[in-house]
Amino acid sequence: xxxxxxxxxxxxxxxxxxxxxxxxxxxxxxxxxxxxxxxxxxxxxxxxxxxxxxxxxxxxxxxxxxxxxxxxxxxxxxxxxxxxxxxxxxxxxxxxxxxxxxxxx
Numbered sequence: 001x002x003x004x005x006x007x008x009x010x011x012x013x014x015x016x017x018x019x020x021x022x023x024x025x026x027x028x029x030x031x032x033x034x035x036x037x038x039x040x041x042x043x044x045x046x047x048x049x050x051x052x053x054x055x056x057x058x059x060x061x062x063x064x065x066x067x068x069x070x071x072x073x074x075x076x077x078x079x080x081x082x083x084x085x086x087x088x089x090x091x092x093x094x095x096x097x098x099x100x101x102x103x104x105x
Contacts, residue, residue: 015060018097022057022067025094026050029074029087036084042077049073053091065101 030050033043049070056062056070071092078084 019057019060021097022094023054025090026053029084029091032084032087036081040081046074046077064098067095067098068101071095
């Protein structure tokens with residue numbers, strides 16, 4: 001079967017593998033954040049934006065610009081917490097799978 005330019009292959013369950021990777025990365029970071037008992041000022045922002053990333057992934061076709069905005073907010077919120085650096089890097093890699101924002105988005 002032919003695909004249009006820009007379309008991605010889906011897994012056997014009909015899920016875009018980029019979406020599956022994003023959901024997995026977000027889930028890992030959410031668990032790491034929940035396990036990190038030290039409080040920090042922007043924790044609530046990080047939790048809210050991780051929930052937003054998960055919701056966008058659930059939609060099946062997230063808008064790249066919104067993904068990147070949420071990633072920046074999460075990074076700004078947890079960037080100084082070295083214990084969360086690996087999980088944050090995983091979310092960044094997953095967002096990058098969607099490519100750069102398209103003009104006009």
